[in-house]
Amino acid sequence: MAQESKKKGFGWRSLINFKVATIAACLALIGLFAAAFALDAKQVFLPGETSVGHYLFETSCASCHEGFKPVTNDTCMSCHEAELAQDLHGASKFRDPRWAGDLEKIAALTCTTCHEEHVHMFDRGVNLQPDLCMACHEGIINGDLKSHDGFTPDGCWTAGCHNYHDHRTISTGFLRANLDQPPMLPVQQMPDRTVVTTVETAPKPDLSQEFLGGSQ
Amino acid sequence: MRILITLLFACSLFFGWGHPAIAADQNLVKETTQLWEDSLHALNDVNCSSCHTDEKTKEFVAKPQTSCRSCHEAAVDTFLLGKHGIRLREGKPALTPAIARLPMREDAHNLQMNCNTCHDVHSVKTVPAAVDSCLTCHADNHSLNYKNSRHAELFDADRNLPRPSADSVSCATCHLPRHEAKLSDRTTALVNHNNTYNLLPRDRMVGEVCMNCHGVEYSYNSIFDDKLVEANFDAPPTLSLETFDLVRELEKRRAE
Numbered sequence: 001m002a003q004e005s006k007k008k009g010f011g012w013r014s015l016i017n018f019k020v021a022t023i024a025a026c027l028a029l030i031g032l033f034a035a036a037f038a039l040d041a042k043q044v045f046l047p048g049e050t051s052v053g054h055y056l057f058e059t060s061c062a063s064c065h066e067g068f069k070p071v072t073n074d075t076c077m078s079c080h081e082a083e084l085a086q087d088l089h090g091a092s093k094f095r096d097p098r099w100a101g102d103l104e105k106i107a108a109l110t111c112t113t114c115h116e117e118h119v120h121m122f123d124r125g126v127n128l129q130p131d132l133c134m135a136c137h138e139g140i141i142n143g144d145l146k147s148h149d150g151f152t153p154d155g156c157w158t159a160g161c162h163n164y165h166d167h168r169t170i171s172t173g174f175l176r177a178n179l180d181q182p183p184m185l186p187v188q189q190m191p192d193r194t195v196v197t198t199v200e201t202a203p204k205p206d207l208s209q210e211f212l213g214g215s216q
Numbered sequence: 217m218r219i220l221i222t223l224l225f226a227c228s229l230f231f232g233w234g235h236p237a238i239a240a241d242q243n244l245v246k247e248t249t250q251l252w253e254d255s256l257h258a259l260n261d262v263n264c265s266s267c268h269t270d271e272k273t274k275e276f277v278a279k280p281q282t283s284c285r286s287c288h289e290a291a292v293d294t295f296l297l298g299k300h301g302i303r304l305r306e307g308k309p310a311l312t313p314a315i316a317r318l319p320m321r322e323d324a325h326n327l328q329m330n331c332n333t334c335h336d337v338h339s340v341k342t343v344p345a346a347v348d349s350c351l352t353c354h355a356d357n358h359s360l361n362y363k364n365s366r367h368a369e370l371f372d373a374d375r376n377l378p379r380p381s382a383d384s385v386s387c388a389t390c391h392l393p394r395h396e397a398k399l400s401d402r403t404t405a406l407v408n409h410n411n412t413y414n415l416l417p418r419d420r421m422v423g424e425v426c427m428n429c430h431g432v433e434y435s436y437n438s439i440f441d442d443k444l445v446e447a448n449f450d451a452p453p454t455l456s457l458e459t460f461d462l463v464r465e466l467e468k469r470r471a472e
Contacts, residue, residue, distance in 0.1 A: 052317065053299075053412065055317070056299060056302055056303055056308075056311060056315065057302055057303055057306040057308055059308070060306040060307060060308055063306045079297050079302075082297075082410070082413060083413065124416055124417065147462050147465065147466065157417075160417070160418065160419075160440050160457075161459050163417050163419065166420070167419075168423060169419045169420070169422055169423030169427070170417075170419040170422075172463065172466070174432075175432060175459065175460070175463045176463055176466070176467065178427075178431070178432035179432070179433070179460070179463055179464065179467065180431075180433075181431025181432055181433065181434075182431050182434075183430060183431055183434040183452065184429065184430060184431070184434075185427075185428075185429055185430060185431060188383070188428070188429035188430075189382045189383060189428060189429070190382050190383075190385075190389055190393075190394055190405075190425075190428050190429075191382065191394045191395060191396045191405035191428075192381070192382035192394075192404075192405055193379055193394065193404055193405045193407075194402055194403070194404045194405075195256055195379070195404075196260075196401075196402070197256065197259035197260055198259070198260050198261055199258075199259055199260070199261050200259075201259075202252070202253040202254070202255075202258035202259060203258065203261060203263055205249050205252070205253075205263065205264050206263045206264050206265045207263075207264035207265050207268055207276070208245055208249070208264075210268070210276045210278075211241065211244075211245045211248075211268075211278065212241045212242065212245070213276075213278070
C-alpha cells in the first residue's frame with residue numbers, strides 16, 4: 001500500500017519539469033490565439049495602446065497591415081489624402097536638390113517615420129520626440145533667425161506655431177496678410193446651401209402596403 | 217376545457233392581436249408619408265421605391281442601408297473617413313457611443329451610427345441634424361456648454377428652417393463644415409461629413425471655419441485656450457499669443 005502511494009507521488013512529480021512546462025505554455029498560447037481568432041477578439045494581438053485616431057477599428061488588423069509587411073504610405077493615404085493635399089514636406093519638396101540630402105537625417109517620405117502606431121505618442125499621433133524639427137532646422141534657434149534666438153527646440157509645433165504638413169493658415173505670410181483684423185469681420189457668413197426642386201408637388205407615394213410586411 | 221382555451225387563444229392571435237400591430241404600422245406609414253410629402257426628396261421625385269428597393273435584386277427593403285450613397289456620394293464618402301463612419305468603412309459593426317473614449321449620454325450607449333441616426337431621412341430637414349442629433353450622444357463639457365454661447369443664440373433663429381442658414385453657427389458648422397462646390401448649374405455648399413478632418417491641428421479649424429466670421433487673432437487666441445474651448449466660447453478670448461507679437465515686430469522691421 002505504502003509502496004503504491006509512493007509510486008503515484010513520484011509519477012506526478014516527474015511531470016513537473018522544464019520541458020513539460022515549456023510544452024504546456026506553448027499549448028496554452030496556441031489555445032489563447034486560436035480562441036482569439038475564433039471569437040474575433042483580436043485585441044490580444046495588439047502590441048500596445050492604439051492612438052486616439054485609430055482605436056475604433058484596432059481589431060481590424062488588415063485595415064493597415066498586409067501580413068507582417070511594413071505599413072505603406074498608400075495605406076495611410078487611403079484615409080488621409082485630404083489632410084495631405086497641400087503637404088509642405090511632401091515628395092516634391094525633397095525632389096529639390098537643395099533639400100534631397102535632408103532625407104538622410106530623417107526619412108521624411110515615409111509616414112511611419114514619425115507616425116508609428118501602438119507606441120507612445122507625444123501629440124497629434126507623432127511618436128518621435130517633439131524636437132524632431134531640429135534634425136534639419138537647428139539653425140533657426142541658434143542664430144540664423146534673430147527673432148527665434150533662444151527658443152526651445154521642442155516648441156515649434158507643440159506650442160501651436162508651426163505645422164509640418166499644411167501651414168496655409170498659420171504661415172508668417174498668412175498671419176501678416178490678416179494681421180490687425182477686428183474680432184468680427186465685416187461680412188460674417190458661412191457658405192450657403194442652395195437647393196433645387198424638379199417637381200412642383202410631391203408625386204404619389206409608390207409604395208405603402210409593402211411596409212406592413214415587417215422589417216427586413 | 218383545455219382544448220377550448222387553446223382554440224380561443226389561437227383565434228385571438230389570428231384575428232384579434234394581429235390587427236392592432238398592423239394598424240400601428242399603418243399609422244407609421246401614414247405619418248412617414250406625410251413627412252416625405254413636404255420634403256426635398258419628394259419635390260425632387262425621389263419616391264419610396266427610390267430608397268426602399270435593393271439595387272441588385274430589385275426586391276423591397278424595409279430598412280435600406282446603402283441607398284443614401286447613390287445620390288449623396290460625397291457626404292457618405294467623407295462620413296466613412298471620420299470617427300463616426302470609420303468602423304463601417306473597415307467592415308466592423310457600426311460605432312456606438314458605448315465604445316467612445318469621450319463622455320457620452322448613458323441612454324444613448326447602444327445607438328448605432330449611420331446616416332439615419334442623425335438625419336430624419338423622410339423629412340430631410342437638417343436643422344435637427346446640426347445640433348440636436350449631436351447632443352443625443354455627446355455629453356462632454358464642450359458639447360453641453362454650446363447652449364451658453366453666442367453661436368447657439370444665432371442658431372436659435374434657424375429652428376424653423378429646413379436647413380441651417382449661412383448666418384448661424386451650429387455644432388455642424390465647425391465639425392461638419394460646409395465648403396463651396398461648383399455644380400454644373402449652380403454653386404452650392406457641400407457638407408464635409410468627416411468629423412475629425414479639422415479637429416487637429418487647430419489651425420485647420422481656424423482657416424476653414426472661424427475665419428468666415430472672425431479675425432485671425434481673435435480666432436487663434438480663442439481656439440488655443442483650452443478653458444475657452446471647454447466653455448464653448450462663451451466669452452471673448454483673454455489669451456494673447458506671442459506669435460502675433462513676433463509678426464508685428466517683423467512688420468515694424470520691414471517698414472523701417
